[in-house]
Amino acid sequence: xxxxxxxxxxxxxxxxxxxxGRRRAVxxxxxxxxxxxxxxxxxxxxxxxWAGVPAALLLLLGVMFGGRIEDAILQSERPAAVQALxxxxxxxxxxxxxxxxxxxxxSEVTYDGELKTALDAKVAEARRIxxxxxxxxxxxxxxxALAGFLLAFPKISTEFRARNRVEGxxxxxxxxxxxxxxxxxxxxxxxxxxxxxxxFQSVNPISFLFGTEWSPQIAMRADQxxxxxxxxxxxxxxxxxxxxxIAMLVAAPVGL
Numbered sequence: 001x002x003x004x005x006x007x008x009x010x011x012x013x014x015x016x017x018x019x020x021g022r023r024r025a026v027x028x029x030x031x032x033x034x035x036x037x038x039x040x041x042x043x044x045x046x047x048x049x050w051a052g053v054p055a056a057l058l059l060l061l062g063v064m065f066g067g068r069i070e071d072a073i074l075q076s077e078r079p080a081a082v083q084a085l086x087x088x089x090x091x092x093x094x095x096x097x098x099x100x101x102x103x104x105x106x107s108e109v110t111y112d113g114e115l116k117t118a119l120d121a122k123v124a125e126a127r128r129i130x131x132x133x134x135x136x137x138x139x140x141x142x143x144x145a146l147a148g149f150l151l152a153f154p155k156i157s158t159e160f161r162a163r164n165r166v167e168g169x170x171x172x173x174x175x176x177x178x179x180x181x182x183x184x185x186x187x188x189x190x191x192x193x194x195x196x197x198x199x200f201q202s203v204n205p206i207s208f209l210f211g212t213e214w215s216p217q218i219a220m221r222a223d224q225x226x227x228x229x230x231x232x233x234x235x236x237x238x239x240x241x242x243x244x245x246i247a248m249l250v251a252a253p254v255g256l
Contacts, residue, residue, distance in 0.1 A: 006059060006138055010145060014052035017149045021047025024156045038163035046162045049169050050152035055145035062137040070129045071098070074122060081114035093119065101126035203231045210234065 022044030029035040036043070075094060082093055093115070096106035100123045111119050156162070200208070211232020 006141065007056075010052055010055055010059070010141070013145055013149075014048040017051035017153075018044035018048035020149075021045075021153060021156055024153065025158075025162070028156065028158050035158050037159060037161050038166075042162035042166050043156050043160070045166050046169075047149060047152045047156065049166065050148035051145050052148075053169070054148050055141040058137065058141045058144055062133070062141075066133050066137065070126065070133060073129050074098075074126055079114070079118040079121070081118050094122070097122040097126050101130065207231070208233050 022040045025036055025040045025043035026033065033040055071094065074097065078090070082090055085093065089109075092107055092109055093111075096109065096111075097119060099106045100119075208231050211230065212234045213230040213232045214235045215230040
């Protein structure tokens, strides 16, 4: 939804903020860098961080949630012809509306009569919503970048502890990365536990561990034709160990 051009403009603005902050610090010290509490680059980095980071976070949130917001607004009012469809068909309908609005190829479903009219209306609405969100997010990011720079720039003086502030920014970044890593790991573990619990509700653990047939082709819908499925893990583990053995037989001599 947001283009790389906005990130490029933000990077250029942050670079300009860096140069302005550094130049102000040197000017405040009368050209004598040793008078400053921190090195001149720290003052420029402080101004660049305030100009770039908040706006970049807003753009990131726009990329992450812009599509969901657009989809929620688009589906807030559903035409009667769409409401008469099954849930799966409704999902395909709105997916096609998004695809056509973005200039992509829709599904192979054919729409006639009221559905065709509703689809054309939703495509036009999707384009309006996307334009509104794009302009709104870009405008808010520009205001946020300018406000951050205007907040940081007047603070630059010979006594200002720019190095401490920049190190504080870096500390927050490291803490955020650590929290994200911990939450990601926790999510993976919980997802594994949850899906395993659901799986073993349908499959006997003894049959899974000691079964000799692996054929997970089961019917996912009522209109599908498929076998009951077999979930014996012995051939699965045997295949895994065979691949591992072949890889070691090739990798070990080459490595040595």
